[in-house]
Amino acid sequence: MSQEKKISVRETVYKKNDDLAEEIRKNMKNKGKLFFNIMGSIGAGKTLLLENLAVKLSTHYRVFVINGDIATTIDADRIAKHGVKTVQINTGGGCHLNANLIAKELEKINIDDFDIFFTENVGNLICPAAWDVGAQMNIVVVSITEGEYVVKKHPIIFKDAEIAIINKCDLDGLGFDSQVLEEDASKIKSGMKVICTSAKTGQGIDDFIEALGIEIPRDE
Numbered sequence: 307m308s309q310e311k312k313i314s315v316r317e318t319v320y321k322k323n324d325d326l327a328e329e330i331r332k333n334m335k336n337k338g339k340l341f342f343n344i345m346g347s348i349g350a351g352k353t354l355l356l357e358n359l360a361v362k363l364s365t366h367y368r369v370f371v372i373n374g375d376i377a378t379t380i381d382a383d384r385i386a387k388h389g390v391k392t393v394q395i396n397t398g399g400g401c402h403l404n405a406n407l408i409a410k411e412l413e414k415i416n417i418d419d420f421d422i423f424f425t426e427n428v429g430n431l432i433c434p435a436a437w438d439v440g441a442q443m444n445i446v447v448v449s450i451t452e453g454e455y456v457v458k459k460h461p462i463i464f465k466d467a468e469i470a471i472i473n474k475c476d477l478d479g480l481g482f483d484s485q486v487l488e489e490d491a492s493k494i495k496s497g498m499k500v501i502c503t504s505a506k507t508g509q510g511i512d513d514f515i516e517a518l519g520i521e522i523p524r525d526e
């Protein structure tokens with residue numbers, strides 16, 4: 307296949323994905339649903355953060371989580387144990403979720419049975435950046451063990467994100483300079499919210515929920 311032909315096939319595939327993602331986004335919005343896409347490297351703490359969110363949100367909202375991984379149902383099982391409905395997508399060798407995979411899972415459920423939807427994308431900072439899944443908001447999770455230059459090294463994934471989570475803030479003595487990451491994040495996207503969390507201790511989880519625009523009704 308010629309180089310031009312290859313480029314045009316690739317553009318068509320991206321365009322099809324973007325169109326379907328836009329359809330998912332519109333449909334969710336029209337139905338008054340929230341849909342968030344959580345991305346980040348493997349081990350950054352995406353699943354543990356989602357477990358925290360599941361615990362805090364599920365008393366007030368009906369939450370549905372779509373977990374993406376190459377193999378296993380480990381992550382979906384971890385979230386399901388908190389009583390939240392989950393589905394695991396195994397991509398085989400695929401390094402990202404896409405709009406088609408999400409649409410297929412949404413077809414299997416009644417969207418009106420849920421209020422808030424999350425995807426945990428496949429763990430890496432490269433492929434998920436190119437594939438819109440139809441979420442209303444993208445979140446990138448970085449753990450402090452990944453170092454402060456993650457934004458500089460992976461600018462594309464941060465360009466489309468509204469929130470950058472710096473996770474594992476409970477770990478001391480690593481010499482992580484959060485100011486570098488915060489400055490890089492605001493240069494890449496002005497107004498990006500950067501939140502320090504610990505999915506282990508619960509630090510910053512309420513700030514994360516607030517940044518997602520989700521209100522937790524006060525107990526009477």
Ligand SMILES: Nc1nc2c(ncn2[C@@H]2O[C@H](COP(=O)(O)OP(=O)(O)O)[C@@H](O)[C@H]2O)c(=O)[nH]1
Binds near residue numbers: 506
């Ligand atoms: N100390 C600490 N460990 C964490 C934190 N978040 C996750 N972990 C641990 O880091 C590892 C990877 O977490 P996981 O949620 O599976 O990451 P994922 O691959 O991004 O989904 C697990 O052993 C977690 O217990 C955190 O905030 N602090």
Ligand SMILES: [Mg+2]
Binds near residue numbers: 381
């Ligand atoms: Mg995970």
